[in-house]
Each structure stands twice: as structure tokens, then as C-alpha cells.
Amino acid sequence: MRQELRAELRERRRSLSPTERIRAANDVAASLLSLPFAPQSGYVAGYWSTDGELALHAWLLGLPSNVIPCLPVLAPGKTLRFAPYFAGDPLQHNRFGIPEPVYSESSLLTAQDMQLVVMPLVGFDDEGNRLGMGGGFYDRTFAFRTAPDNAPPPPWLVGVGYDVQAVSVGTFNVEPWDVRPDAICTPTRQLLVRSTANSFSH
Numbered sequence: 001m002r003q004e005l006r007a008e009l010r011e012r013r014r015s016l017s018p019t020e021r022i023r024a025a026n027d028v029a030a031s032l033l034s035l036p037f038a039p040q041s042g043y044v045a046g047y048w049s050t051d052g053e054l055a056l057h058a059w060l061l062g063l064p065s066n067v068i069p070c071l072p073v074l075a076p077g078k079t080l081r082f083a084p085y086f087a088g089d090p091l092q093h094n095r096f097g098i099p100e101p102v103y104s105e106s107s108l109l110t111a112q113d114m115q116l117v118v119m120p121l122v123g124f125d126d127e128g129n130r131l132g133m134g135g136g137f138y139d140r141t142f143a144f145r146t147a148p149d150n151a152p153p154p155p156w157l158v159g160v161g162y163d164v165q166a167v168s169v170g171t172f173n174v175e176p177w178d179v180r181p182d183a184i185c186t187p188t189r190q191l192l193v194r195s196t197a198n199s200f201s202h
């Protein structure tokens with residue numbers, strides 16, 4: 001069921017016009033930069049948009065100068081690590097054909113090193129539940145944010161997608177391993193699931 005829904009939602013985001021994409025990238029950048037927990041220093045991670053994903057270049061350009069942007073890198077065990085990336089740095093394709101920075105093992109950063117991570121959405125609902133590409137990469141990488149550890153942020157996790165990726169609550173089942181983002185930003189909405197490090201919301 002998740003697979004059919006993913007196919008439909010991926011098709012929806014691929015079919016948006018260039019004008020809609022440019023506007024969405026600017027609006028989401030403003031939304032991300034205005035989050036109550038937007039970091040002023042440290043490492044943050046975005047993603048290199050593919051398959052119609054909402055592009056993050058406008059957000060990257062607007063980051064405070066003490067913030068170091070990173071991109072996800074495929075790591076052993078179907079997890080992610082992160083490598084600093086600045087415009088113009090060399091890239092290489094991973095096994096999904098998604099560009100990653102050309103990195104040395106020793107320069108890789110872990111999930112715990114990040115202040116904030118933007119996670120691409122395939123779908124989401126009004127309770128802030130997230131549907132991804134289906135690899136479980138983000139879920140595995142940030143499993144320490146869910147039971148039994150329930151570690152508080154950072155990293156703050158923020159889902160990003162277009163408004164057409166919204167579905168009603170119950171359209172997809174939430175699984176025990178699903179990591180719920182702390183916020184979801186779309187071009188028109190900023191859904192705060194949790195906005196302080198101390199408060200747990202359900």
C-alpha cells in the first residue's frame with residue numbers, strides 16, 4: 001500500500017511546472033530560515049534534489065555564515081552520514097544516481113554532529129508523519145530519536161515537500177520505526193510538531 005501511494009505522490013511532485021518549483025523553493029527557504037530552532041552555527045544537512053524533489057539551493061544561499069551545509073552520503077548498513085558541501089565542490093553519483101560530495105572517510109560527519117537535517121518528503125499528513133522513498137535510510141540514521149532512547153534534538157529534523165504531497169491522516173500507516181520530523185515546511189505551511197528541546201509531543 002505504501003508503494004502505490006509513493007508512486008502516485010512521486011508522480012504528483014514530478015508534474016509541477018518550473019514556475020511552481022522556483023516559487024516553492026523560495027517560499028520553503030524563507031520558512032526553513034524562520035523556524036524557531038533555526039541554527040545560527042554548526043552543521044546542517046540538506047539534500048541534492050532529484051525525482052521532482054523541492055530544491056534547497058535558496059535555503060543554502062540564505063544560511064547564516066557560521067552554518068556549514070552538508071549533504072547525505074550512503075553509509076554501511078543502509079544508513080546515512082554527512083559531508084560538507086559548498087557550491088562548486090566536486091560531486092560523484094551514488095548507487096541511486098544521486099550526487100554526493102567527493103569525500104574522504106575521515107571528513108564524514110555523523111547524525112549526532114548535525115544541528116538540523118532537512119529530510120525530503122514523498123508524503124506527509126497533518127500529524128507530521130512522514131513517508132520517504134522507502135529505503136528506510138533516514139529512519140535508521142535517526143532511530144536514536146525514537147524509543148527506547150528518545151533522544152531530544154539536536155539534530156532538529158525537518159521534512160520538506162510540496163503541498164500536493166499532503167495526504168489525510170490514516171492514508172498511510174505509521175510504523176514503529178518511522179521517525180517523525182520535528183517540523184514540516186511546505187511552500188504555504190509550517191507545521192511544528194515540536195519546537196523546544198524539552199517538550200515531547202505526541
Ligand SMILES: Nc1nc2c(c(=O)[nH]1)N(C=O)[C@@H](CNc1ccc(C(=O)N[C@@H](CCC(=O)O)C(=O)O)cc1)CN2
Nearest residue numbers: 047048049050072096098120132133134135136137138
Ligand atoms: N535527494 C535525496 N537524497 C537522498 C534520499 C532522498 O530521498 N532524496 N534518501 C532517502 O532515503 C537517501 C537515498 N535513498 C533512496 C531510496 C530509494 C531510491 C530509489 O530511487 N529507489 C528506486 C528503485 C531502487 C533502486 O534503484 O534500487 C525507486 O523507488 O524507483 C533512491 C534513494 C539518501 N539521499
Ligand SMILES: Nc1ncnc2c1ncn2[C@@H]1O[C@H](COP(=O)(O)OP(=O)(O)OP(=O)(O)O)[C@@H](O)[C@H]1O
Nearest residue numbers: 131132133134135136137138139140143175177178
Ligand atoms: N531503525 C530501523 N532499523 C532497521 N530497519 C529499519 C529501521 N527503520 C526502517 N527500517 C526498514 O526500512 C524499510 C523502509 O522503511 P520506510 O518505508 O519507513 O522508509 P522511508 O521512511 O519511506 O524511507 P527513507 O527514510 O529512506 O526516506 C522498512 O522495511 C523497515 O523495515
